[in-house]
Amino acid sequence: MSNYAIETVGLNFNFGQQTIVKDLSLQVPKGSIYGFLGPNGAGKTTTIKILLNLLKSPADQVFVFGKEINNNRIAILKRVGALVEQPAIYGHLTGRENLINRCILLGIKKTKADEMLALAGLTEAANKKASKYSLGMKQRLGIAQALISDPELLLLDEPTNGLDPNGIIEVRNLMIDLATKHGKTILVSSHLLAEIERTATHVGIINKGQLLFQGTIEELHLLSKPLLEIEVNNIENASALIAKTGYEIIAQTDKKITVPFTSSQKSGELNTLLVQNGFTVSSLYQQKKDLENLFLDITKTN
Ligand SMILES: Nc1ncnc2c1ncn2[C@@H]1O[C@H](COP(=O)(O)OP(=O)(O)OP(=O)(O)O)[C@@H](O)[C@H]1O
Numbered sequence: 001m002s003n004y005a006i007e008t009v010g011l012n013f014n015f016g017q018q019t020i021v022k023d024l025s026l027q028v029p030k031g032s033i034y035g036f037l038g039p040n041g042a043g044k045t046t047t048i049k050i051l052l053n054l055l056k057s058p059a060d061q062v063f064v065f066g067k068e069i070n071n072n073r074i075a076i077l078k079r080v081g082a083l084v085e086q087p088a089i090y091g092h093l094t095g096r097e098n099l100i101n102r103c104i105l106l107g108i109k110k111t112k113a114d115e116m117l118a119l120a121g122l123t124e125a126a127n128k129k130a131s132k133y134s135l136g137m138k139q140r141l142g143i144a145q146a147l148i149s150d151p152e153l154l155l156l157d158e159p160t161n162g163l164d165p166n167g168i169i170e171v172r173n174l175m176i177d178l179a180t181k182h183g184k185t186i187l188v189s190s191h192l193l194a195e196i197e198r199t200a201t202h203v204g205i206i207n208k209g210q211l212l213f214q215g216t217i218e219e220l221h222l223l224s225k226p227l228l229e230i231e232v233n234n235i236e237n238a239s240a241l242i243a244k245t246g247y248e249i250i251a252q253t254d255k256k257i258t259v260p261f262t263s264s265q266k267s268g269e270l271n272t273l274l275v276q277n278g279f280t281v282s283s284l285y286q287q288k289k290d291l292e293n294l295f296l297d298i299t300k301t302n
Contacts (some may be wrong), residue, residue, distance in 0.1 A: 002066035005030045005153050005185040006051060011061040013043075013050060013209075019047045021209040028187055028202070033179045035200030035217075036189040041133045043209040044189040045084065048157050051187070052082055063291050064153070081151035083159055087142025091131030095122050095141050098130055112148055119182070120144035120174060136167025140174055147178075154178065160195055172199050193294055205298070212298050224297050227287040228261040230270065231281045241277055242270065261286050 006028035013021035021043045028034040031300050038044050049055045050062060062069040064076045089098055099113035117126045119142040125133065130141060139159055146154060156175070162169045176199055178184040190196050196203060203220050205213040213220065227250060232238045239257050243249055249271070251258040261267065267284055274281050 002063065004028055005031055005032075005065060006034075006187065007063045007066075008047075008051075008057075009061050010181075011050070011057060011086050013046060013055065015046075019209060021050070024209065024211055025214075026204055026211070027214065028185065028204075031179065032185055032202045033175060033200045034185070034187045034189055035196030035203045036206070037193060037203060038189075038206040039191050041171065042206045044206065045157055046209075047206075048082070048084055048155050048187070048189060051155060052080065052084070053077065054084075064065070075289075076143070078149065079151050080153045080155065081146030081149065082155040082157075083139075083142045083146050084157040086154070087138060087145060089130045089138055089145075090143055090238070091129065092286075093130060094127050095130055095133065095144075096126040097136075098141060098142060099148060102145050106149055112150075116144040116147050119147065119178075121170065128154070134164075134167060136163050136170045139163060139167065139171050143171070143174060152183075152185060153187045154184055156186060158184060158189055158191070160190070168195070173275050175199050190293075194288060205294070207295065212295065219283070224294050226261040228259050228267055228270075229283075229285045229287050230257045230259065230274070230281060231255055231283040231285075232257065232274055233282075238274060238279050241274065245270075245273065283286060 004027050006026060008024055008026045011021055011024040011110065024047065036044055046055065050057045051064065053069050057069060059070060060068055065079060067076055069076060095117060096113055099116055100110050103110045103112055117123050120143055122137065122140060122144065125137060131142065143159065160171050163171065175186055175188060179186055197217065200217055202216055203213065204211060235252065235254055235257065239249055239252055242257060242259065247259045249257060249259060271281050271284055
């Protein structure tokens with residue numbers, strides 16, 4: 001039995017002459033939240049469509065629940081829920097009616113609708129027209145729709161795209177609940193590193209259809225060392241003092257010194273050291289990496 005909910009083995013996919021996915025070997029462990037990260041146009045949506053057999057893959061390159069997708073399409077898709085692009089929601093129907101519709105379509109008991117509304121935190125809004133829902137609520141209703149057949153695996157393509165901060169938090173918390181309390185495996189795509197870092201247990205990073213990194217979130221953090229920016233006066237002397245205490249100076253401008261971030265305690269100690277030596281520290285800031293900086297780290301490491 002495979003421990004992977006999804007495994008692709010050297011997957012290749014072209015649209016006409018254009019290679020979209022190249023030698024892609026994804027391994028999505030069961031029970032994980034797998035963040036599928038890459039810039040716009042990297043091939044994330046195409047890969048998700050391949051995983052749903054909406055686009056046909058070459059034989060023996062895509063396995064879901066250990067089974068080859070082209071030969072086991074129906075059996076696999078029964079166990080998969082997906083939200084790709086916009087959720088198919090009727091605005092003139094209530095949230096509950098939208099889900100009941102889906103139940104009827106799939107021949108599932110209508111009571112499932114209320115269960116999924118509760119799971120998605122939409123019970124109070126169940127009888128409100130979907131057109132009156134916020135974007136975050138619509139997205140959660142879309143996820144509830146994808147969950148109605150009680151799938152083991154959920155594929156979510158950029159589910160937080162276009163949401164306001166509240167909507168993003170709602171969807172993020174729902175994903176965490178689904179994985180930790182309901183045992184679902186989730187593959188979620190995004191072009192934002194910070195978004196994936198907050199939810200994922202595992203990460204796959206693609207660029208131009210190729211896998212640049214795959215591993216646990218901890219392995220990703222080891223690779224992408226966080227930085228501490230120190231804004232301080234008398235920069236040359238401050239920099240000399242910091243270097244004397246054994247810190248590596250990564251960068252220096254006329255206002256800021258950048259060193260590796262190790263812990264909050266170490267940052268505090270550095271602050272105290274500078275202040276006790278008569279420097280004025282105006283800010284200490286842990287720099288968050290964006291996807292571009294992470295790409296640089298990965299390319300350097302490889
Ligand atoms: N039906 C299609 N025919 C031809 N080319 C396509 C088709 N769909 C996507 N592409 C191309 O495939 C490449 C990958 O697109 P894809 O949508 O998979 O990327 P993505 O990583 O999901 O990015 P985005 O976040 O922008 O959707 C792009 O260059 C895109 O133009």
